[in-house]
Amino acid sequence: MSEEEPQAAPRPTLAHRLEYALLRSVEWLLGLMSLRGVVKVGGVLGGVAHTLSPKHRRLVRRNLRIATAAQAPGEAELDALVRETFRRAGGNLLASQRAAIMPPGALREHISFEGLEHLLEKIRAGRGVVLVWSHMGNWEVLAQLIREVGENIQGGPIYRPLENPLLDELTVQRRTREGAVLFNKHDGFNGPAALLRRGGVVTVMTDQRAGGHGELCSFFGRLSSCTPLPALLARRTGAAMVTLSITSQEAGKWRLTIRAVPEKAKTQEVLRHLETAMRDRLSDVFWFHDRWRVDKMLPLGFFTKDAPAEAAAAATLPTRMVATLPSGNPDAVAALTTLLELRPDLRIDLLDRGNTPSLPEDPRLVRFPAADTNALLERCDASHPVPLDFALLLDGDTGLATQARSLGLRAIIGAGTSGKPWTRHFPVPTDAAGWRELAIKLVLTAKSRKNA
Structure with a gap:
C-alpha cells in the first residue's frame, strides 16, 4: 500500500x-x-x-x-x-x-x-x-x-x-x-x-x-x-x-x-x-476527566519542552504535596528545599509529629499537626481550598500511604518502602546530596535533566 x-x-x-x-x-x-x-x-x-x-x-x-x-x-x-x-x-x-x-x-x-x-x-x-x-x-x-x-x-x-x-x-x-x-x-x-x-x-x-x-x-x-x-x-x-x-x-x-x-x-x-x-x-462543564492529574512516577514533572520552574510564575494556585520526614535525619530536609526550588508553585504540607527538624522560613512549607493520625490526610486535604495532589512519605509510613490511596491520590512515594500502596520507591539516601537527587527525580525527566 x-x-x-x-x-x-x-x-x-x-x-x-x-x-x-x-x-x-x-x-x-x-x-x-x-x-x-x-x-x-x-x-x-x-x-x-x-x-x-x-x-x-x-x-x-x-x-x-x-x-x-x-x-x-x-x-x-x-x-x-x-x-x-x-x-x-x-x-x-x-x-x-x-x-x-x-x-x-x-x-x-x-x-x-x-x-x-x-x-x-x-x-x-x-x-x-x-x-x-x-x-x-x-x-x-x-x-x-x-x-x-x-x-x-x-x-x-x-x-x-x-x-x-x-x-x-x-x-x-x-x-x-x-x-x-x-x-x-x-x-x-x-x-x-x-x-x-x-x-x-x-x-x-x-x-x-x-x-x-x-x-x-x-x-x-x-x-x-x-x-x-x-x-x-x-x-x-x-x-x-x-x-x-x-x-x-x-x-x-x-x-x-x-x-x-x-x-x-x-x-x-x-x-x-x-x-x-x-x-x-x-x-x-464535563468535569469527569482528570484534567489536573499528576504522573504516578513523576508527580511534579511535565513531559513538555517547557521547564516547570520557568512556567510556574503564571500559576496563582499551588500544586499541593503532603510530606513526612524520617526521624533523626535532618539531611532529608534537602529533598523538600530542592522541590521548592524546582517547582516555585509548590505548597508542601509537612506532617509534624513534634520531632520535625529545623526548617527554612518559607510560606510554601507549612507544618500540619499530626498528633492524631485518624483521618489525618483527609483533614490535611480539607485544610486548603486546593486539594492534595500526591504524598511523599519519606519516613515510609504505610498507614499514611493507605490513607493516601483511600483519598484517591495518584502518586504515593516513599523511601525505604516496597509493594503496595506505593507507586514509586527510593532507597533511603545517606546524605543531603542523595536527598536532593531524590527530589530531582520527582520533577525532571531524563531529557530535561540532560538539557539543564
Whole structure:
C-alpha cells in the first residue's frame, strides 16, 4: 500500500457490534420522548450516578475545588455544585444523543444565541475563525451554530476517532450530513489551516490535557499542560479567535454565548478567556476527566519542552504535596528545599509529629499537626481550598500511604518502602546530596535533566 492510500478501517469485533446495537436501541427509546423529557430523564440518571459512583464523585469534586479555589465555596455549596454537575452531565449526554437523530433544523427552536455578532463580523470580513470551547452542555448544538452563520460557510471540529469503528463511521456520517467538515486529530495541521485560510470555522476543544505536546500555562490558576493549537492556528493563518460556552436554560433549552478573543492572543490569554466561558455555568462543564492529574512516577514533572520552574510564575494556585520526614535525619530536609526550588508553585504540607527538624522560613512549607493520625490526610486535604495532589512519605509510613490511596491520590512515594500502596520507591539516601537527587527525580525527566 502506498503512503498516499488511507489506512483501512479496523474490522469491527463482536464487542463493537454489540456496543453499536446498544447505542441504536437507546437512540430508538430516546426518539420516543421529547428533548425536554430526555433532559429530565438524563438528570435523574445523573443523580443516580452521583449516588452510586464515589470514584467519579471524588474526581468531580476535586476538579471543582480547583476551578472555584479563587473564591472557595463552603462545603455544603460545593456538595450541591457536585450534585448539579452530575445531573446536568446526565441531561446533556442524553440530550446530545437525542439531538443527533433529530431532523435537520429541528434543534434551532431549542437554542438561543448571545454575542453571535463576534463571529459574523469576522466571517463577513472574509476571515477564518478558530472557535475555542470546552466539553460543555449539549455539544450537538454546534452544528446549528454553523448554519446560523450561513449556508456557504464551512466549519467543523478537530476530533479524535472513536475506538469502535461502527460508531465512528456513524458519527462521521451524521456530522458530514449536517454540513460539518471533520479533521482527524492524527492527520496534522494542514487540513484545519487550509479551511481557515478559505474563511471557514474550526472548533477546537481546548480544556483537555495536552501531555508532552502541550505548553505549560496556568489553567484556573493551576500549572498544567495545555494545547497551543488555537493560538498557533490563528497565528499561522491570520484567523480570528472566539470562545463559546453552551449553558442549560430551562429543560431542553440551551444558550450559546460567543465572545471575542483579542488579536494575536497567546495560549495563556486564550485560556483565560476560555475560563470565563466555562464560568458561565460550571455545572454544565464535563468535569469527569482528570484534567489536573499528576504522573504516578513523576508527580511534579511535565513531559513538555517547557521547564516547570520557568512556567510556574503564571500559576496563582499551588500544586499541593503532603510530606513526612524520617526521624533523626535532618539531611532529608534537602529533598523538600530542592522541590521548592524546582517547582516555585509548590505548597508542601509537612506532617509534624513534634520531632520535625529545623526548617527554612518559607510560606510554601507549612507544618500540619499530626498528633492524631485518624483521618489525618483527609483533614490535611480539607485544610486548603486546593486539594492534595500526591504524598511523599519519606519516613515510609504505610498507614499514611493507605490513607493516601483511600483519598484517591495518584502518586504515593516513599523511601525505604516496597509493594503496595506505593507507586514509586527510593532507597533511603545517606546524605543531603542523595536527598536532593531524590527530589530531582520527582520533577525532571531524563531529557530535561540532560538539557539543564
